Amino acid sequence: MKKWLHHFNQLPLLARFFTFAASMVVIFGVLVHLIEPTTFPTIFDGIWWAIVTTSTIGYGDFVPATFTGKFIAIILIVVGAGFVTTYFVTLSSATIARLQQKLNGGTSYMGKNHIVLVGWNERSKALISHYTKYKDNTQIVLIDNTAEENPFPHERITFIKGKPYNDETLQRANVASASQMVITANQHLDEADSDKEVVLTILSAKGIGENVYCIAEILTNEQVKNAQRAGADEIVRTNEQTSNLIINTLSSHGMSKSIESLLQEEDVSHIHLELINTEWETKSFEELQSHFLKERKIVIGIKRDEINLINPAPGLYLMNGDELILIS
Known part of the structure; x- marks a missing residue:
C-alpha cells in the first residue's frame, strides 16, 4: 500500500486529479448499483449516473429512489462536483502557467534535428x-x-x-x-x-x-x-x-546590390555548393561549365578541401571530393 501511495504521489498533479476522479466515479457507480439494482440495472448505468452527476449535467434518466441511494447522491454531488470543479480550475491554471513559461523562455525542447x-x-x-x-x-x-x-x-x-x-x-x-x-x-x-x-x-x-x-x-x-x-x-x-563589400563597391559602383541579389532571401539560394559525382571526375572545368550552362547554372569556381578556386584555368580537371560553386 505504501509503495502504491509513493508511486501515486510521484505522478503529475493533473494525473493524480484524473486518477482520483475516475476512481471516485467507478466506486460511486458500483455502490449505487448494489444499493438500487432495480433503478440501476447494470454497473455501467451506475457509472453513467455518477459521471452525469459529478459533471453537474444531470440528464435525469437515472434517479435514486431509496433514502440510502439519495444519501449516496448527496455525498457524490457535494464531494464529486466540487472535486471536478477544482480539477478543471487546476487544469486551466496549469495550462496557462505552461504557456506563460513557454513564452518567457523557461521551458525545454525535446525534439531532434532542429x-x-x-x-x-x-x-x-x-x-x-x-x-x-x-x-x-x-x-x-x-x-x-x-x-x-x-x-x-x-x-x-x-x-x-x-x-x-x-x-x-x-x-x-x-x-x-x-x-x-x-x-x-x-x-x-x-x-x-x-x-x-x-x-x-x-x-x-x-x-x-x-x-x-x-x-x-x-x-x-x-x-x-x-x-x-x-x-x-x-x-x-x-x-x-562587409569591409570587402564596401571596398568592391568603391571601385565598382552598384556592386553591393549585385551581391545582395545573389544572396537574397528566397526558397532556393542563387549561390550554393554542389558535390561532384564520379562521372565528373574526368571532366575539365571548361567541360563542366558547358554542361551546367544547359541547366541555366554558372560554375564560378571549385572548392577543393579548404581552398576556393575562383575562375580556375579552363583545363583544370576535377578531383574526387571537389565541390562546385554554382550560381543558379
Whole structure:
C-alpha cells in the first residue's frame, strides 16, 4: 500500500486529479448499483449516473429512489462536483502557467534535428523569417538572455532564456540532438567581448553535442583561430565580409546590390555548393561549365578541401571530393 501511495504521489498533479476522479466515479457507480439494482440495472448505468452527476449535467434518466441511494447522491454531488470543479480550475491554471513559461523562455525542447540559434538580433530575425516562410518542418530553438519573452512567437520557434554558454541552457535547448547551431555576435557587448562569448559558447556546445554542425559569427580577426580551436565547423567573419563589400563597391559602383541579389532571401539560394559525382571526375572545368550552362547554372569556381578556386584555368580537371560553386 505504501509503495502504491509513493508511486501515486510521484505522478503529475493533473494525473493524480484524473486518477482520483475516475476512481471516485467507478466506486460511486458500483455502490449505487448494489444499493438500487432495480433503478440501476447494470454497473455501467451506475457509472453513467455518477459521471452525469459529478459533471453537474444531470440528464435525469437515472434517479435514486431509496433514502440510502439519495444519501449516496448527496455525498457524490457535494464531494464529486466540487472535486471536478477544482480539477478543471487546476487544469486551466496549469495550462496557462505552461504557456506563460513557454513564452518567457523557461521551458525545454525535446525534439531532434532542429536548429539552435543563439542571440536575438537582425541576423537571427532574418534567419527565422526565412525558415518559417520557406522551410516547412524546420524547428528552431532560440537562445537569448536579453529578451523578456519570445520575440518571434511562432509554432516552430521555441524560446530558451539563459546564457548560451551555460550547460543548463544548452541542455534545455537539447543541443546534443540538434542538427545545426548558429551563434551570432552579441550586439550588447563590444566586439572583443562578443567574440570571447562566442568562443566560450562553442566550447560549451561542443562539449554537450560534439556532432552538431556549429556556425559562428566572429567580428575580430584575433579570435578566428580560437573559434576554430574551440570546434567551430564554419566561421562567418561579418566585419571582414562587409569591409570587402564596401571596398568592391568603391571601385565598382552598384556592386553591393549585385551581391545582395545573389544572396537574397528566397526558397532556393542563387549561390550554393554542389558535390561532384564520379562521372565528373574526368571532366575539365571548361567541360563542366558547358554542361551546367544547359541547366541555366554558372560554375564560378571549385572548392577543393579548404581552398576556393575562383575562375580556375579552363583545363583544370576535377578531383574526387571537389565541390562546385554554382550560381543558379
